[in-house]
Amino acid sequence: MKITVRVWRQANPSDEGKMVGYDLDDVSEHMSFLEMLDVLNERLTLEGEEPIAFDSDCREGICGMCGLVINGLAHGPERTTTCQLHMRSFKDGDVIDIEPWRSSSFPVVKDLVVDRGAFDRIIQAGGYISAPTGSAPEANNLPVPKENADHAFEAATCIGCGACVAACPNGSAMLFTAAKITHLGLLPQGQPERASRVLGMVEQHDHEGFGNCTNIGECTAACPKGIPLDTISRLNRDLLGALAKGKA
Amino acid sequence: MTKRVGARRSTVALKALMAVSGLIMVGYLLLHMYGNLKVFSGQVAFDEYSHHLRTIGEPLLPESGLLWIIRVVLLAAIIAHVYSAVVLTVRDRKATRTGSGPRYKSKQNKRGFQRSYASFTLRWGGVIIFLFIIFHLLNLTTNDIAPGGASASPYERVLNTFGEWYMVLVYTIALLAVGFHLRHGVWAAGMTLGANTSVKARRNLNVLAYALSGIITIGFLIPPYAILFGWVG
Ligand code: HEM
Ligand code: SF4
Ligand code: FES
Numbered sequence: 001m002k003i004t005v006r007v008w009r010q011a012n013p014s015d016e017g018k019m020v021g022y023d024l025d026d027v028s029e030h031m032s033f034l035e036m037l038d039v040l041n042e043r044l045t046l047e048g049e050e051p052i053a054f055d056s057d058c059r060e061g062i063c064g065m066c067g068l069v070i071n072g073l074a075h076g077p078e079r080t081t082t083c084q085l086h087m088r089s090f091k092d093g094d095v096i097d098i099e100p101w102r103s104s105s106f107p108v109v110k111d112l113v114v115d116r117g118a119f120d121r122i123i124q125a126g127g128y129i130s131a132p133t134g135s136a137p138e139a140n141n142l143p144v145p146k147e148n149a150d151h152a153f154e155a156a157t158c159i160g161c162g163a164c165v166a167a168c169p170n171g172s173a174m175l176f177t178a179a180k181i182t183h184l185g186l187l188p189q190g191q192p193e194r195a196s197r198v199l200g201m202v203e204q205h206d207h208e209g210f211g212n213c214t215n216i217g218e219c220t221a222a223c224p225k226g227i228p229l230d231t232i233s234r235l236n237r238d239l240l241g242a243l244a245k246g247k248a
Numbered sequence: 249m250t251k252r253v254g255a256r257r258s259t260v261a262l263k264a265l266m267a268v269s270g271l272i273m274v275g276y277l278l279l280h281m282y283g284n285l286k287v288f289s290g291q292v293a294f295d296e297y298s299h300h301l302r303t304i305g306e307p308l309l310p311e312s313g314l315l316w317i318i319r320v321v322l323l324a325a326i327i328a329h330v331y332s333a334v335v336l337t338v339r340d341r342k343a344t345r346t347g348s349g350p351r352y353k354s355k356q357n358k359r360g361f362q363r364s365y366a367s368f369t370l371r372w373g374g375v376i377i378f379l380f381i382i383f384h385l386l387n388l389t390t391n392d393i394a395p396g397g398a399s400a401s402p403y404e405r406v407l408n409t410f411g412e413w414y415m416v417l418v419y420t421i422a423l424l425a426v427g428f429h430l431r432h433g434v435w436a437a438g439m440t441l442g443a444n445t446s447v448k449a450r451r452n453l454n455v456l457a458y459a460l461s462g463i464i465t466i467g468f469l470i471p472p473y474a475i476l477f478g479w480v481g
């Protein structure tokens with residue numbers, strides 16, 4: 001099929017950047033979205049142009065490295081990662097707009113590549129448990145209710161891609177932060193640091209300049225892992241609880 | 249990066265302030281709506297009710313004591329609500345402002361995956377409601393704006409006001425704005441205060457939000473339309 005892509009080109013962080021159009025004549029519907037860009041990049045390289053910079057690693061939807069805003073939607077029209085999106089989701093003759101994640105906390109490095117270091121710093125502010133080393137304790141000594149285990153596992157599937165921030169009209173990173181709070185807060189190993197975790201992570205979230213959640217739900221709709229919105233309600237509950245207990 | 253502040257002054261804490269102040273106002277609206285429906289009991293009952301509001305608690309409270317307590321609480325709630333809304337909105341704009349022009353250049357899918365009309369209009373709707381409250385106080389409390397004629401009787405003020413179709417239109421627009429605001433606002437308050445932790449809780453919160461916004465919008469609009477159509481008095 002024939003398509004036109006309009007891609008955000010920005011040479012470096014201080015460049016102003018603009019949308020640039022490219023026509024592709026021979027796109028197979030079986031190609032993944034990133035393969036389509038690979039083909040375009042080969043052509044650009046042969047023509048002596050600068051290839052389009054974009055991130056990817058596993059290309060199987062598990063690492064969280066890839067991420068493009070396609071036609072205004074984070075990861076494009078299907079609920080999956082950009083690397084798992086295929087050209088069969090588009091039609092012959094389509095004009096496809098491709099842009100980077102947009103958030104003042106995710107500065108553009110080049111073209112479609114953004115710096116998501118802010119997520120790492122949110123994790124460093126509390127997204128862990130402090131487990132003593134030594135021989136592993138007997139697993140059956142720590143019963144976990146099935147429901148909690150399921151919810152914790154669901155939240156743990158967050159791959160840190162940042163689509164929630166890109167999709168949120170407020171540029172909030174609450175879904176990402178809340179996925180960690182829920183994942184660790186529902187398990188026994190997460191209890192000792194439950195209050196300090198939520199206080200530290202929310203503080204860092206705000207310090208990074210992310211926006212405030214207005215409970216719109218675009219994050220959940222865009223999330224390739226379907227992290228549910230109720231994780232954010234859990235985060236709110238944990239934070240207000242920690243404040244009420246005077247832990248701040 | 250923004251200045252580092254403690255969790256007490258975080259976006260989540262500010263949002264909780266917005267939720268609590270909003271719920272206080274919802275509580276007031278329900279009482280107020282109930283009071284308005286007394287126009288159907290006639291002039292004596294309505295004016296007595298208005299008078300009664302000013303004498304409740306006497307002699308323990310001074311005249312209009314309870315009314316003033318309610319006014320102070322409401323004023324505090326409005327200030328807290330508007331303050332948190334403005335601070336958070338400014339922050340959200342900053343978080344999404346990158347380069348020049350709109351955040352995303354694509355003109356496709358401007359409404360994203362699922363954003364609702366009610367959630368879209370929350371901020372401007374809030375501004376409309378705020379302006380309406382000022383107008384409304386000048387109209388029915390101080391009676392500086394008195395279409396259809398001023399009066400010392402609250403009952404007559406209400407009847408004179410809603411005898412004019414354009415006043416009914418103004419109140420209709422304002423109450424639709426209130427309805428949309430509460431459709432998203434009540435649900436959001438539940439989320440913010442940590443009540444949405446299961447699929448069932450989410451359904452209940454949504455039902456509550458629809459019910460409260462529907463009851464308040466319709467309940468407030470019954471008297472104006474009844475008066476316009478001449479069914480009262
Ligand atoms: C059809 C709709 C409404 C009618 C007929 C109505 C009627 C009235 C009347 C008669 C008063 C004066 C009470 C008195 O002096 O005894 C009043 C006061 C007030 N109303 Fe409304 N109202 C309506 C809708 C609303 C709405 C939607 C809001 C809020 C968004 C609102 C907020 C207030 C406030 C804050 C006061 C002032 C209370 C005070 O300090 O005296 N009203 N209303
Ligand atoms: S919550 Fe979903 S959208 Fe956000 S970072 Fe995790 S996987 Fe990506
Ligand atoms: S490249 Fe790993 S999730 Fe897409």
